[in-house]
Amino acid sequence: MSHIENLGDALRQLAEDLTGIGQPWLVGGSCGLLMQGVALAEAPHDLDVYADGEAARRIHAELRAYSTDEQTEDRSAIYYSILSHYQIGGVKVELVGDFQVTACDSVYRVDAARYYEQYAVTHTLSSERNSNAIKLMPLEHELVFNILRDRPDRYEAIARVMVERHGGATRTLQELAVSNRLSNKVTMKLGQLLSGNKI
Template sequence: MKGLNMMNLSESILQAMVTLHDRLKPLEANWLVGGSCGLLLQGVPIGREPRDLDVYMDESGVKPFYDYLADLAVDLPHFSRTPIYESILSHYALTGVQLEAVGGFRVRSEGAEYRVEVGSLLAGCGFRATVEDRSIPLMPLAHELAFNMLRGRPDRYEAIAAAMKLNLALHLPPLLSIISRNIFPIGLLERMNDLLDVSLQERMSMSNAGSSFSAGR
């Protein structure tokens, strides 16, 4: 477990996580709890109690996820596009809590293009929380920082950056991987540098990932 703060999570949300874990035990596809719940479980204050549960997966995981939870589904998985997001969404009711499942998530904003890779990248970072003896996989804060910067939420990304700075050695590797595999303009990277008090460009070079850094022009 890397970070745990259940102080502001209701019993219904916690029970929804337990139910989700138990129902998906046989599922081979990766899934990660993100959003408000994922932030609180990693010690990031959000100023309020979460109202729902957000779960992310790759596009290939959408159908098996639905199949395991079909009796709890509120709708069928469907493609959703907004001015900055693309994803396959579906919704479920667990212990009185709405769960939003987000598959194949992509964000395009501020000249950046970010494709969320759960199975091949983020799930392997190993961020987890224990809820009633269940190990709940969490979205890395690196993703949450990039996502909230791209959607213009300083109330979130400033708190996330502050939490990351408490252990940069833990949080920088997934952030550098996200940057190297996507398109982040230099202006956005400089803002990340300021938030984290670090030069991401130098760290990319030090980690021998500099050959991929051109993607962040």
């Protein structure tokens, strides 16, 4: 079985285990990008799951059987989150709660509940037993996040997909820019990547 198949199995198990939890969560990172048609230099090696603080605590309790550590506040030079890790079917799963990035004279915070309700992309996972709908982080989030962490391999690929599908900047991106503190440098970069459209 390939690693991509393992990722799919782990994602289906995750969706089944969190069915009915009543808390919003989203899949992001390389796995979310791949499911939205963004070309990646390497196949995803793990699953990144995002939630707000209380939701992350509830999810951690539901996934305790797979847990490899306890939830901890994680602070680095540019990141803050409530972080925990799991092994599901041999796949590493990272749960990121209350995620915030401070970089490039900008402060960007993930409001997972709002993203879930307003911006997320729905993806249906089917198996022999049933099907589950999961929510993916919007490409607009992934674009901003990867600019802030200086990953041109990611943000250029994401921007190409957004230009192809939407012609450039979207209303979602404009709303994320307004609700966060993005520097002129970052908004200019967004405009350059998205065919010169003003953000």
